[in-house]
Amino acid sequence: MSKHHHHDAPKDNYYLPVATWEKGRNVLLALFVISWVAALAGFSLDHKQFFPSYLVAFFFGAGIIIGSALFIMMQHLTGSAWSVPLRRLMENIMMTMPILAKCGSIGHHIAEPTTRPMASSATTPCPSRISISQSSGRCDHCTPIDSA
Secondary structure, eight states: OOOOOOOOOOOOOOSOOHHHHHHHHHHHHHHHHHHHHHHHHHHHHOHHHHHHHHHHHHHHHHHHHHHHHHHHHHHHHHTOSTTHHHHHHHHHHHTTHHHHHHHHHHHHHHHGGGOOOOTTSSEEEOTTSOEEETTTOOOSSSOOOOOO
């Protein structure tokens, strides 16, 4: 009859070696540090241009993250199976939403100086949904508004 063959072939392993993960982590950490050093240098050179540039970069990142979330929602709604490998990438991108929220709180203080009290109403809504008194020109956590 037929002979029974036993092969010691290695099984497929879909995990990356630890050294590869550590190298990737170190590269991303270096890029993170370089980015913040460049941002601080830009702030020190021209702080008026820094704020609009920060908001443009924030909305660029927000668009990518929110687009990833929408892609995942559409794939779950339609029940498609073809997008599973791509969906994993989008889920990893979407995991950065807490970082986006923290960057948005920084953006709130960047946008704050453009909020001015209106002469026709007693209070002006603050972007964080706290009203600003015209007499003091400030909310609980924002910098004072210049009265113009």
